[in-house]
Every structure is written in structure tokens, then in C-alpha cells.
Amino acid sequence: MMSLHGANGAVEHDSVEGGASLPDHALWIDLNDPTAEEAAQVERKTGIRIPSRAALSEVESSSRLRRNRDGLSLSTPMVTFDRSDFTLKPLGFLLTPDHLVTVRFHDMRAIQAVRKRVEERDGDGSTSTRMFLLVVEELVDNLADLLEEMSGDLDSLSTRIFDFDAGARPGARKGDNTAPKRRDLALRRLLRSVGRHGKSLAKVRASLLGLGRITAFTKSECGQILTEGDEPRFDTLAQDIASLDEFETRLSETVQFLLDATLGLINIEQNNAFRVLTVVSVVGVPPTLVASIYGMNFKHMPELDWVYGYPYGLALIVISAIAPLLYFRKRGWL
Template identity: 60%
Template sequence: MEHRHRLEDRTPEPNRVWIDLAGPDEAAIARTEALTGLALPSCADLREVERSSRLRRQRDALVLSTPMVSFDGAPGLHPLGFVLARDRLVTLRFQALPPFEAVARRQAEPDGPRTSTALFGALLAELVDALADRLEAMSDALDALSGRVFDFDLGRGGAPKRRDRALRQILGEVGRSGKALSMLRAALLGLGRIVPFVAAEAEPWLGPEEHTHLEILRLDIVSLEEFETRLSETVQFLLDATLGLVNMEQNNTFRVLTVVSVIGIPPTLVASIYGMNFKTMPELDWAWGYPYGLALIALSALAPALYFRIKGWF
């Protein structure tokens, strides 16, 4: 007996245990419904967010759905659906999912999963493993990003434009990490709801090993949710730190402008004084009056500049 079929342009045979609908249209769904006697959800149904829409019993089958992240290319969320019956499993997906291919390879092995519930458990296990790998990769990426944030030297980062570009890049990476984590959280939350629901509603179909497997998956998902929470806290911490660096950079800019404006006040005052045209001004008759005025202007600018330099303002 063959156990899996990926529906494309032909109708699957009645003895298929696992029917995998990849990107199905209405015609494909209708053919599968006619074959299996199961009512399959549409893509719009799979996108429903209410718990009652994502987890429900429909006659002798369980209709389950969850958002699932993309495991290749740009990150994104796509609906993933399961229709689980005692002797049939139908999956509906709208993206390439390597865990499904991994289960298909395992199914071809002599001791691979054969029943609908065993195939369902294997799919969940592969999805959980894939999500765990994504979280581990995110953890490594955040560690590297943390080093870049806290090693960032505002005083030695090059020209202001270059420092600004570097901070923008860091801020963008922090934002993308937060977005990716939110997608992983949604997928984990969906799987975390599916596992106990199936364990309770499909109890007559499950053997002792499958019950144990589902309980292990539930505990794994809980631990991954806790790990994701810590990563989310790290992302928030890095976001706050990066915004702090941006504020410091802005403060440095305002400080430089303040120092420059203060340095410019004494020369302006001296030039204003000697710009007055009073007949009795003694310096008007000096042979060295003009060099004296220039020297006084220069000295009035250098003195506050030296003072601010000693104080470490720039």
C-alpha cells in the first residue's frame, strides 16, 4: 500500500493514508473531498485566528490549522492545515516545508510511520525540530549583534555620516530579528495548541507510544516558547541599547554645536567693540592696532576652545 501522495493535477488513489496538498486550488480540494469523504478547509478558513476555527472536530475528523514560518528565503507566515482522521491524514500547505520532505523520506524506510496518527506525530516532531533550529540560529545571530552594539565606539567610529549609517544598519537588524521572532512565536503558539487538543480528542486512535510522543512534543514546545521569550527580551534590550547609542550620537552633535557657538561669542564681542566708530578710541591711532585686534580676536576664540578641550567636551 502506498501511504503518501502530493496532489497536483491528478486524483489520488483511495488507498492513500497521507494526502499532501501543496498550494491546492478549489478543484484540488474538491477532488480530495470526493475521494476521502472529508470536508477540507479553504485557505481563507486556515487563516482564521479564532481558536474555535483553528481547532475543531468535524464528524469523525479533527480539523487543525496554524501559521507556519518559511524555512527558506524571506521570512513569512503562511497557513498550514491538517485534517486528521483515524485512517487518513490530509495536509494543506502553501509553501515549501522541508520537514514534510523529511517525513516522506522516513516513511519510505521499513520502520517508518505508516498510520495517520504516526505520520501526524512525525510531522509535528519535524516542524518542532525545524523551529528549534531557527531559534538556535537566531540566538547566535543576536549574540553577534550584541557584540556589535556594545563594541560600538561613538568617538572612534569615523565620520558622523559613517557612524549614522552603522547605527541605522544595527537598528534595522534588531527590527528584523524582532519580526522573525514574532513569526516563530506565532508558529510555536499554534503548535502548542494543536498538541494537547489532538491528545484529548484523538485519544481512542492513539497508542501508548503516540501518547508519550505527543507529551514529549508538548514539553518541547513549552521549552521553546520559554527560549523564544528570552530571545525576545534580548531583542528588546538590544533595541533600547541601540536607541541609547543614537541618543548619545545626537547629544554629541548638539554638544559640538554648543561648544562652537560658545567659542564664537568672545571673538564676536571683540569685533563688535572695535567695530564702533568713536573718535576717542585710543586703538585707532596705534600703528599696531589692527594686528592687536586680530590677535585679541584669535586669543578670545582659543581660550574657551582650550578650556573645553581640557574639560573633555570635544
């Protein structure tokens, strides 16, 4: 799909099938998953080749930041901003003195916001460079909002992790065989949640890195077409991206801290299980020893003909089992 925008808003254009050229006052050409016909029409108008999705997805810096005969060819991975389908997809910019072409493959709130700002005259889009600045500024704002949302999510996740025992199922009795299963499931969910946030932050980091490189490269290569007021906007963008990068680094450190805390909880649960097994094995040793001694069939055993020998043996087995339990309870193991 193709949409055209001038300095004052949307520009009407003829269908691709008609073969008509694009209007001259179309300053910004936005291509959303363009067809071959749409790409060819834009190429005829601007004289620049529209890169394919595969070309925009290349990871080499020489492929993402290029100066060609007619202008700049820029690309970066960009998050989809959809938390239900949080992925990276390529975003391309083709910048010439007369046109800005954006090539994308998913709907983006930033693009819609820039369109609205241009139509409402809430932003200067009088040149291709200034239109480019509007798009990048809106992308940076969206990434900032996304990081703020993630920061709130991590605060909630931190509360869930460190209040894990306080949030246990009310009324669960000691020894209830469903409690360990519930705790195991809760810990699995916490671990998956920490992992999802870590993956999301890695994708945001890739987007910020790409925008930072694009901004610096464009400023250095477009000095001759920058007008008064453009260069300070590039500097402000660079500062914003740097501050967001620092904020993302702190969030990544928080994710690592929460991961360590979650793994610590899992280790505690495992230690509790091993402790129970250790107590059970120790408690079972003295009764087994007593039973083994009095189970020997020697002829001259003092208690063999004793009337109270059998009750004595049973009592000794019970006492030898209860004594370790009382000891472990006193030491706080139970």
C-alpha cells in the same frame, strides 16, 4: 500538487483527470497548494471538506481548532523557514481515524523530512495519529534549529553593536567629513538588523503558539483513537514546545536589549553633534563681543588713535577664540 503516503512510504495514484479514487492504503495525503480537482478527489475519498486558504488563515480559535463529524480540522500559521522570504503562511491538518490530510501553500523541509523518515522506516507512521505526530515533531525540530540560528545571529549582532567604535573605518582622521556619514549608515544598518530579528521572532512565536494549541487540542479530542505510546509522545511534544517558547522569550528580550543599545548609540552620536555645535557657538561669542566693542565709532575711544590698536584688537579676538577651545579640550569635550 498532491502526494500520497502509506505506512511504508510513498503511494502511487492515478491522475486527477482520470476520476479514479485514491488508494485505500493512502494514510497520509499531502496537498501543496491544491487545485479544485485535487481537493474534490480527496473529499470523495475521505469524506471531509478541504478548507480553502482563506479558511485556514482565519485567526479565531474556533476556526483553527474544530471537531466535525468525521474528525478534527486544525490550522496554524507557519513560518516559511526561508530566511530570504521569512513570512507566515497557513498550514492545515485534517485528522480522522483513517487519514491525515495536510494542506499547505509553500514547500516545507519538515514535510520532506517526514517522507524520508517514513520511507526509511525511521519513525512509526502506522496510524493517522502517529503520522500526525511525525509531522508535528519534525516541525518542532525545524523551529528549534531556526531559533538556534537566530541565537547565533543575535550573538554576532551584539558583537557588532558593542564593538561599534572599535570597528570604525581604519585611518579615518579626526574631522574627516565622510566619517559621520559612514557611522550614520552603520547605525541605520544595525537598527534595521535588530528590527528584522524582532519581526522574525514574532513569526516564530506565532508558529509555536499555533503548534502548542494544536497538540493540546488533538490529545484531548483523540483520546479514543490513541494507541499505546501515543500519549507520552504528545506530552513530550508539549514539553518541547514549552521549552522553545521560553527560549524564544529570552531571544525576544535580547532583541529588546540590543534595540535599546542601538538607540543609545544613536543618542550618543546625536549628543556628539550637539556638543560640537555648542562648542562652536560658545567659541564664537568672545570674538564677536570684542569686535563689537571696538567696532563702535565713538569719538573718545582710548585705543582709537593708538598705533598698536589694530594688532591689539586682532590679537584679542584670536586669544578670546583660542581660550575657550583650550578650556573645552582640558575638560575633555574635544
